[in-house]
Amino acid sequence: MGKSGFSFSWKRALGVTRAKQKFAGRTxxxxxxxxxxxxxxxxxxxxxxxxx
Numbered sequence: 001m002g003k004s005g006f007s008f009s010w011k012r013a014l015g016v017t018r019a020k021q022k023f024a025g026r027t028x029x030x031x032x033x034x035x036x037x038x039x040x041x042x043x044x045x046x047x048x049x050x051x052x
Contacts, residue, residue: 011017020031030036 009017023029024031024035030039
């Protein structure tokens with residue numbers, strides 16, 4: 001059987017997701033693993049290539 005269309009997230013229920021979004025928005029620092037990897041990678045590439 002597949003999913004019934006309902007899912008529960010304890011992080012959303014406790015406000016963890018919203019807090020992480022607010023933090024990332026204010027600081028510009030991503031809170032997801034993929035986002036952090038992308039930001040670090042783009043920063044390194046900018047340093048190497050000298051582009052803004």
